[in-house]
Amino acid sequence: MTAYRYYTASSLDGFIATADDSLDWLLSQPLDAAGPMNYEEFIAGIGAIVMGATTCAWILEHEESGPRPWPYSQPSFVLTHRDLAAPAGHVAVVSGDVAALRPRLEEAAAGKDVWIVGGGDLAAQFARAGMLDEVLISYAPVMLGAGRPLFPDRLDLELVELARNEAFACARYAVAGRPGASGS
Numbered sequence: 001m002t003a004y005r006y007y008t009a010s011s012l013d014g015f016i017a018t019a020d021d022s023l024d025w026l027l028s029q030p031l032d033a034a035g036p037m038n039y040e041e042f043i044a045g046i047g048a049i050v051m052g053a054t055t056c057a058w059i060l061e062h063e064e065s066g067p068r069p070w071p072y073s074q075p076s077f078v079l080t081h082r083d084l085a086a087p088a089g090h091v092a093v094v095s096g097d098v099a100a101l102r103p104r105l106e107e108a109a110a111g112k113d114v115w116i117v118g119g120g121d122l123a124a125q126f127a128r129a130g131m132l133d134e135v136l137i138s139y140a141p142v143m144l145g146a147g148r149p150l151f152p153d154r155l156d157l158e159l160v161e162l163a164r165n166e167a168f169a170c171a172r173y174a175v176a177g178r179p180g181a182s183g184s
């Protein structure tokens, strides 16, 4: 069954980017690419990717494009109200209720999981729709004081795994009431 996973990095005080969308505070931290909760292991289980318009804009501005313009090989969905041209690659520009996207996401994921890249408000939309199973957060050792929130709502979670990866405290949580949580 397809699981919906919010996998991100956060400041210790719960921001995923500064107010002006900088990730300098994050990308400067030491990380073992083969260590706990690493990207390669995570992405291997992902069949489809979903993100908001700001995150998409950041990726298009900062990723080294090379011959492949979109950095993900998985079918990707960008939510926006704007009339954005889809980036080249397997990218669909969509809008509206995330519950209505479910059949398309799960067909695209083809039995693998869906990665909710962010931002926090989009992850909360999935949670409200009953489409958030796991939250995986790598906490960087920095307080930002303000910025783009990790998550804007209350959400009850169960800690499933906790590990250190260089500078990061890596925590994997099951969303209470979802299949990965105890007692569900």
Ligand SMILES: NC(=O)c1ccc[n+]([C@@H]2O[C@H](COP(=O)([O-])OP(=O)(O)OC[C@H]3O[C@@H](n4cnc5c(N)ncnc54)[C@H](OP(=O)(O)O)[C@@H]3O)[C@@H](O)[C@H]2O)c1
Pocket (backbone or CB within 6 Å): 007, 008, 009, 010, 015, 016, 017, 020, 021, 022, 026, 051, 052, 053, 054, 055, 056, 058, 059, 079, 080, 081, 082, 094, 095, 096, 097, 098, 117, 118, 119, 120, 121, 122, 125, 148, 149
């Ligand atoms: N730390 C990390 O690992 C990490 C991970 C992911 C992202 N980030 C960063 O965090 C920041 C996130 O930005 P953000 O909080 O603004 O979130 P975002 O989800 O990337 O973008 C929010 C925008 O997406 C559009 N949107 C969201 N839900 C929608 C819906 N249901 N239908 C239609 N459009 C929808 C809206 O844009 P419009 O109405 O304008 O179209 C909304 O303003 C970015 O800077 C990103 O680079 C960091």
